[in-house]
Amino acid sequence: MTPRHCQRELFSVSDEVSHLDARQIQALAEAFAAWRRSARRPDSVRARERIGLTFLLLRHTGARLGEVLALDDRTALDMQRCVVHLGLKGNTREVPLPEDFCSELHRVLESPMACGLRGHFFHLDAGYLRRICYERGKECGLPRELANPRVLRNSRVVEMLRAGVPLAVVKSVLGQTSLDFASDLQHFTQGDVTAIVRLAQADMRTRSSARNAFIGHVTGLDTDTVMAGVSMESRSGIAIHAAITADSMHTMRLEVGTPIVATVKAPLVNVMRAGQTLCGSARNRLTATVLRVLDSPVIAEIAGRLHDGTEVCALVSSQSARDMALQPGEDVVFCFKSLSVVLNSIR
DSSP: OOEEOOTTTTOBEETTSOOOOHHHHHHHHHHHHHHHHTOOSHHHHHHHHHHHHHHHHHHHHOOOHHHHHTOOTTTSEETTTTEEEEEETTEEEEEEOOHHHHHHHHHHHTSGGGTTTTTOTTOOOHHHHHHHHHHHHHHTTOOGGGSSHHHHHHHHHHHHHHTTOOHHHHHHHHTOOOSSHHHHHOBOOHHHHHHHHHHHHHHHHHHHSOSSEEEEEEEEEEEOSSEEEEEEEETTSOEEEEEEEHHHHHHTTOOTTOEEEEEOOGGGOEEEETTOOOOTTOOEEEEEEEEEEEOOSSEEEEEEEOTTSOEEEEEEEHHHHHHHTOOTTOEEEEEEOGGGOEEEEOO
16 A cells, blocks of 8 residues: 655555545535526536535545434424434434534525425435536536545544544544444554654743644745745644745754744734734734733743634833723734744654
8 A cells, every 4th residue: 555645644645545625525525506596497506405404424534334324304403502412212322513504404494495394304316426526526626436425434534633623523523333444444654653753842841831833834935046935834724834944844854744843933923902903023923812911021932722722922111001901702813923923843
């Protein structure tokens, strides 16, 4: 088996495991969405809504086709909690659904479109559903062997593993009794192992020392003969921009996908109230909620929390802090220049 190495997710997927990457999943979903929108006759609209929602349920749950086609939509779906119960009676499991998809399901199931179908809305012919999957896959350039419910199930496993969901939780979501199915999707080369351990070491270091630290991967590089602009995305999706020398970029062997740690010293971070435009040329602007303001005669520490729970800190003059008069719970923006960001690759 020849593994495809993925630096960002730090594990490889065997070539023998058929699955779709994020771009392919998006393309297939868009093909289904366009097909649903193109229906004109009422009976066609209704049929395509059922098939389209069934596809999305398979895509978001990783469930077996038979499980979804046997669902009783009156009892299996909990719209308030955005979950679906899958499996046989007495041995069901609860799988979370995205809120926007749950809202779409609720809208259709409560509309006249579902009249007479409640309880068996998803009870479709398996062969017909597979044929529709093949057709939509062909429209977006997917071969027949990649456009089917089994591949959607594998793709959901890979997607969850790469998002950091523990293997035991993935198996629980899948309703997987075999110890091999999900485990066989995940392979680690010696390079993977080294990167994972170093990532953990960097995580421990940054948690214990650096006040502003972001662990993620490189998403873009823009270079000239002297300097390099590096764009990165943290594990929770926060974008950070850094400016380093081209020599440093080559020394760290940076490329798109390289795992990396970005740190910023608190004295190099500025703070302003949300809605103001006083950050000058600072390219990095992170919206946060004030946690605390610790003042002294000379320096004040302003700590905030980003949307993902990451804490950030700035050291400003006490006079600036008094002028802003910030209180815990207020929205602010932490600003810092690209040149203030220090990068360390994880190899």
